[in-house]
Amino acid sequence: MKTMDRRRFLGLAATGVAGAAGMTALSGCGRGPASGEVKLKLVAADYGNPGGENSSKIYWQKIADAFTKKNPDITVDVTVYSWTDIGKKLTAMVDAGNPPDIAQVDSYADWAAEGKLYKVSELLPIPVQAEFLVALAEAGEVRRVQYGLPFVASTRVLFYNKDLFKKAGLDPDEPPESWRELKSAAQALKSAGVKIPYGLPLGPEEAQGESLMWMLGNAGSYVDSVGNYTINSPENIETFKWLRDNLVAPGYTEPNPQRVDRQKMFEAFVKGDVGILNGHPTLMQQADKEHIAYGTGKLPGSSGPAEGTLGVADWMMAFNKNDKNGHREACGKFLAYVFEEKNHYAFTSQYGLLPVTTSASERMRKDEKQKKLWPFLDQLAGAEFYPVGKVSWAGTSATIKKSIGRAAMKGGDPNGVLTMLQRKAETEEESAPS
Known part of the structure; x- marks a missing residue:
């Protein structure tokens, strides 16, 4: 993996990302061309080599296409940036008032504190929320309310x-x-x-x-x-x-x-x-x-x-700017799909990262091909994470x-x-x- 740890594993949170101008054309979202359609904008980080055979763009496009096949009224526009670029790109979108609907990066607390994110409880049904490992779900909280969805994790x-x-x-x-x-x-x-x-x-x-x-x-x-x-x-x-x-x-x-x-x-x-x-x-x-x-x-x-x-996690979040256009429900459906066992495990197993849900973690525990990751997985539930929920x-x-x-x-x-x-x-x- 283009390791989540590079700082990334809290680069954005640790360095403070600077905004850049001229990104509005890449951000935001709106209704699809036909009545009743919703077009979601997803911005994610690349854990592989941008443009290479292991680029995360390939994974996300497959997920987006499969999701739309099941939900024809929702399309997902995928943009993937390198870890070097995603901080300033995403911040520019948010600062310009045109955030994506969903983002996958390594921090969330500032935007949560500014009231720009949905609460997890507004997005996912309780059974899906309950799938997340407790320590990771708690690490996604700001003032005891969860806004950040753990995406992948690692221990040391x-x-x-x-x-x-x-x-x-x-x-x-x-x-x-x-x-x-x-x-x-x-x-x-x-x-x-x-x-x-x-x-x-x-x-x-x-x-x-x-x-x-x-x-x-x-x-x-x-x-x-x-x-x-x-x-x-x-x-x-x-x-x-x-x-x-x-x-x-x-x-x-x-x-x-x-x-x-x-x-x-x-x-x-x-x-x-x-x-x-x-x-x-x-x-x-x-x-x-x-x-x-x-x-x-x-x-x-x-x-x-x-x-x-030490435990480190990267995060997913949904911005609430387009709530009036009915995007909350669509964002929730897509996120629930992303965290289905087979979809979540496909990503973590590809990049040598740890799952953040109970079902995917149990699958990794049974997968002999991932045996070398078991010591890291054993520690995840009791790992200590950075206090990323503190603004x-x-x-x-x-x-x-x-x-x-x-x-x-x-x-x-x-x-x-x-x-x-x-x-x-x-x-x-x-x-x-x-």
Whole structure:
């Protein structure tokens, strides 16, 4: 997949997307040419290669054609953009007052807070709503009301290079389960001449993800159980002090992890230059392609395996601008069709992603061809997601991506960096639409 994780896996939410002019001709929708017909406009992201054989355009066009065959009074106009372009394209449409009827992207909270989206309860019957995994449905809520429909998901596991473990005298079937074991393995890998014992990507591509995985290993997170920011909690400060003193300062990572992007670490791993790192299903596909002998395990925690892991989802949503034209019912019908088991599973299985419905998840669990995804699937129900339902998260995440890596640098000040991020997050929260 052109991984959902690229930031994407919350690029739009994390960076804040800028509008562009001149997009109105591509957006909006209206009645079809004949009385009683509805034409829906769908804008989606491409998980494959745009214009290539695995482009998501092919999937969406098949779905649209099959849906119209069953519902002749509803047609669906499909537009698919690369992850590089979809943020600014979609934002331009919305800002111009001509949003699509349905969009599939990686954030939704801003538009929900502005009253531009249908509630999920306005779109789908209760049996369809009940199909979504609970953790994901809750992640689609803004102020306890669900607006975002999870589309696909991913979780993270620890990856390690078995050949490099053997070279370092480590058991290739025993991944480290605690921070102490991780440090010991990194030390052995360094002594064996491994270029990067532990890959720590705290650069701007996805620093918010790597950071959260480490926080979870020490009972920390970005928010507490009621959604208040806890970025500078004692647990999180302790986590970054440990990273600074036990991995970065001894030279078990790249010298400047705050400048290292996740994709760079993935590429180094599949070249055999990285001993251990956290990854998602895309890395598995890349490593298989390069014939890397790798193993996976749970994320290490401060005193044993972490109790949870990072979960990431991309989202679908329906804009309510055309409600007076009867598009709410048509949008609901189409979305219900998209999430039918066979249709939803066709997409997730093609791109190596995790289903978000109970029926499709059970199907993946029985599909031997998807056996390598089972460890990721096992973790999904208990995974922790970014607080994407907080309207302030977009700006907060963007700041985290730019700055949090400094907390783990040799000579860095975890308390100072995390407290600065906490204050900025609180400021974003106070200025968010109520």
